[in-house]
Amino acid sequence: MREMVLxxxxxxxxxxxxxxxxxxxxxxxxxxxxxxxxxxMLISILFLNRVRDAAAMRWKAADDRRRERHADDVDEDAEAEDSFLDAEAAAADGAHGTDVTEESGSTTASPAGPGQLPELPAEDPASPSADGR
Known part of the structure; x- marks a missing residue:
């Protein structure tokens, strides 16, 4: 504290x-x-290195002591919420995957996937394309 005040x-x-x-x-x-x-500010950057470094080291030591004191504190609510969200995300990933049917070998995707997009008509090589080529 003394170094910071100084x-x-x-x-x-x-x-x-x-x-x-x-x-x-x-x-x-x-x-x-x-x-x-x-x-x-410029003078203090150039000439007050020792005092500034001492203040910074004192601040870091105090911060490290505070972190050590609170490192063992476990928030059960946060842990429960994290595990719930992880389980929900795993279930959502399983529900949005693709299913392969063995008879036809085709894939079907979830409604949010690209498998539900409409098919585009095949272009006729004789007709001009939209960009005029």
Missing amino acids: FAVIRLVLWAGIWWVLTLFDVGVMLAGVLAALIA
């Missing part, structure tokens, strides 16, 4: 100092604020 305070002081210098040069309050934020 990094935030350093950036805020840096922004305030740059903003003050820019307002002394009569840049304008709003433009000075935006420019100070950009310049402070």
